[in-house]
Amino acid sequence: MLRPFLCYVRLVTTPKRFLKHKRPGDKMIPPPHSISLTVVGNGRAGSSKSMLIDTGVCRYLVNCGESTQRVLAEYRMKTSRIQHVFLTRMSWDCTSGLLGVALTAKAAGVKKLTIHGPTELEHLMQLTRPFTDCKTTDIVMSEIHKKCYTDDAFRVQSFQIFKPTNVNEEPVYKRRKENLGNVSESSVFIYYFQPFRTRRKLIMSKFNEACIPA
Numbered sequence: 001m002l003r004p005f006l007c008y009v010r011l012v013t014t015p016k017r018f019l020k021h022k023r024p025g026d027k028m029i030p031p032p033h034s035i036s037l038t039v040v041g042n043g044r045a046g047s048s049k050s051m052l053i054d055t056g057v058c059r060y061l062v063n064c065g066e067s068t069q070r071v072l073a074e075y076r077m078k079t080s081r082i083q084h085v086f087l088t089r090m091s092w093d094c095t096s097g098l099l100g101v102a103l104t105a106k107a108a109g110v111k112k113l114t115i116h117g118p119t120e121l122e123h124l125m126q127l128t129r130p131f132t133d134c135k136t137t138d139i140v141m142s143e144i145h146k147k148c149y150t151d152d153a154f155r156v157q158s159f160q161i162f163k164p165t166n167v168n169e170e171p172v173y174k175r176r177k178e179n180l181g182n183v184s185e186s187s188v189f190i191y192y193f194q195p196f197r198t199r200r201k202l203i204m205s206k207f208n209e210a211c212i213p214a
Contacts (some may be wrong), residue, residue, distance in 0.1 A: 026190070030199070032057060036054045038052040038053075038200060040072065041068045041071065048097070050063040053075060055153040057153065058084065059082045060193075061085045062088070063086055064087065064098045065094065065097050067097065068101060082113070083103065083110060083114065084116065085114070085116065086116045088116065088189050088190070098124075103141055112140065114145045115139065115141050116191070118145075119145065121141065145160065155194045156194070158196070159190040159192070161187065
């Protein structure tokens, strides 16, 4: 049976030697030696576009549509290490599954869940806060649009782009509606994940064989 809504891509093998739940600000750990990327949804057959980045320490979820939580559970992609959710735009296709993922992370014991996205997302978090807050999980809104986010694995920078409009082709009433509407509906956030380089181990025997001083 074909499942067009799920596409799986593994770049490298993820190590299992790090802490399961790491609170930002804890003891620094070296950058991960491997990173895996899973395409949870490709936007076809009623699914939303979403992907999951795993470093072995923390997981980063990009966009969270309506069926994201179900797909993660169906294919045994654990949400216990999801500590960051990046949303590209303020639309139903990107935010409808946020409450379900937050509740799942809360049940898994995630200490802190950070939401990165448009500033209008803060109002949505205030509405859902009574359902998601508990004593063990902090759900906060980041300010990635003001400054870059940095942790042990990545340096993430956000860029906001706007939908181009052609004044000559679009009718006047449509342009007027877009100007009076919410700006976030016509803008998209792009996130640039820049991984930190790891210090590779040197095999001294190979240096000796090649007569290279080390």
